[in-house]
Amino acid sequence: MASHHPRPIFESRLDRRTLLRGLGGGAAALAAAPLLAACSGGPAPAAAGANATSLGSGLSDPVPRSAVQAMVDAFKAKSGATVKMNVMPRAQLVDNISSYLQSNPEDVITWYAGYKMRYYAAKGLLAPVDDVWEKIGGNFSEGITKASEGEDGHKYFVPNYNYPWGFYYRKSLWAERGYEVPATFDAFLSLCVQMKKDGLIPIAFADKDGWPAMGTFDYINMRTNGYQFHLDLCAHKESWDQQKVKDVFDNWKALLPYQDPAALGATWQEGARSMTGKKSGMYLIGAFIAQDVTDKEILADLDFFPFPAIAVEGTDAIEAPIDGFVLSKRAASNKTAKDMVAFFGTGAGQDAYAAKDSSNMQTAKDANTSSFSELNKKGAEAIAGAKFISQFFDRDALPAMANNVMIPALQGFIKDGTIDTRTIEAQATSLYAAE
Known part of the structure; x- marks a missing residue:
């Protein structure tokens, strides 16, 4: 919502917003790709065995920014992986998401459940994460599981938290x-x-x-x-x-x-x-x-x-919108990227987030809610x-x-x-x- 909100920052909204926002693909979005080059800058997909990945985050307000960083730090400590982060204002990510996904996106991206996820999955711009869900599926309710599926029945989303x-x-x-x-x-x-x-x-x-x-x-x-x-x-x-x-x-x-x-x-x-x-x-x-x-x-x-x-x-x-993570299409074969989103779907990952941002509610069943x-x-x-x-x-x-x-x-x-x-x-x- 949300973010909602989703707790957007819109100070970077330029005249381009009227041209780019909400575009689902096609010529207009492709024409915007040069403009997005400065917005993304993700590394090339990690080579086999490189144990490296990247995360693009639109959670740039101080509290959620520190919370995502805590999740990443916890994953790095657990896995020894290298994670490059690109934090941008939410408006920059949301307004330009189509051209971002078609240009040079990070492997893992903060995103949302609902049509907003299914739409880009149907466009072929996201990688399915069914193999991740084989590991974490028992950690989520039926409603949240359903909210993580694309129109084709494959999973494209790993939930982090939701909020009423x-x-x-x-x-x-x-x-x-x-x-x-x-x-x-x-x-x-x-x-x-x-x-x-x-x-x-x-x-x-x-x-x-x-x-x-x-x-x-x-x-x-x-x-x-x-x-x-x-x-x-x-x-x-x-x-x-x-x-x-x-x-x-x-x-x-x-x-x-x-x-x-x-x-x-x-x-x-x-x-x-x-x-x-x-x-x-x-x-x-x-x-x-x-x-x-x-x-x-x-x-x-x-x-x-x-x-x-x-x-x-x-x-x-x-x-009660659900916020979480998606995998860009180019990261489909990056094991480290999938390991990272799998970790984000555990209580340990979500508790690391919640320790910095207690305003939202973890979605994983094994998360610690004692400090609610x-x-x-x-x-x-x-x-x-x-x-x-x-x-x-x-x-x-x-x-x-x-x-x-x-x-x-x-x-x-x-x-x-x-x-x-x-x-x-x-x-x-x-x-x-x-x-």
Whole structure:
């Protein structure tokens, strides 16, 4: 989401973004390859017996960057391998992934489950890791295992962690003001009215980078129309120009007066600080919010609740994206690369990550969860208790649909409350027909 988020850094976004983002291949992506040469620079595939590999990471924020480094260091200590790392801003990796994979990528790459992985696997740009899964398969739940498969049934993804999205808030503020967790959308709206009367921004909101608003859309869509509709809409098996989609935006429109009016100029970190600083009452974001909270007292004061029920399925569906690793096509025969991702699929590998970044939840069954914070325990329970687990919109949908269509459409909606579902459907029809 996420990253989400996926916790993106978008400071390097240039005008090229409109040309490159979300491209799935073809002439446009190939034309971008020279531009990507400066972005990758991975070594040539390791020679037989060289015990060397490389990792390209889009986790460039300080906390996840140190966590990935800890995983790599643990693997190097265990194997004696040489690992070259290339850390880049998430936007640089995500916006240019197609041309990156076709030019000079590292062997192992930080990436995401969902359509965002299956899409590039189907393009032949990723190497299957079925042999890795023969070693680690028993370490993962059925749902996570399924999320690691391509459309052809082969495994292309090794999970690292996942994290729930929900409304985060300061317990002390809520206790002071007498606020109660709302179970229904009507109760939620009433809470927003009260918060506004109390001089708070009810909902911290930040969408400068485009992706955070997708989390709000996903939840309102699932709560209004159900989890299956979310999947079918993302896959364009459902039309965007229909009443069910308009209902989503009508429900969201009721929230607009209570969202931070400065949202389009704020990063997710700034949204987090609005909530932790008690300027806002709550914030719909992923568990990675804990990465931005350095004060232990504030961290201990955080709690969260699921997006309240609207029309269908209650709160059975939860947005809990899975982050992990893929293997570039050229690394298909690199034993060291496969050994490294196999290690990343163990408790030992994921615990090394979690020791540096405790905001997310390890996915391996043999990982050590004894140090989970109360917030993490609550998140893990929410994921375990969910009947349906969605990936973030930009992972469940065609990349170009998420980046080229949804980001401007949602930002326009946030700005003035209007949405043109007919135009969105025309764009979706064109994009998906080109596949």
